[in-house]
Amino acid sequence: MKGAVNLAKQALHDKLASQISTAEAKLDTLKARAETAKANAEIKAIAEFLVAKATITRELHELKRSADDRWEEAKRQLEAKVSDLDKAVTAMESKLKGS
Secondary structure, three states: OHHHHHHHHHHHHHHHHHHHHHHHHHHHHHHHHHHHHHHHHHHHHHHHHHHHHHHHHHHHHHHHHOOHHHHHHHHHHHHHHHHHHHHHHHHHHHHHHHO
């Protein structure tokens, strides 16, 4: 009887160990997917920052050609966009340093 009990215990142990290993493998896969998704989100954000930067650069060149009556308003808008971009990039840097 003792041998049968030991075999049953070993079988249960092996079954649970297998289930734990399977769960661990799934968690590793989920973690990798999450990390990839995070990287993809950051890559997308950086691409958006580059588009915004190109727009700001174009507007900066246009600012030089602005008429005096339009210059102050264009300058204010451009300063706000540069400030927003700077804040977004700084936030991204902080996020990446924290990861």
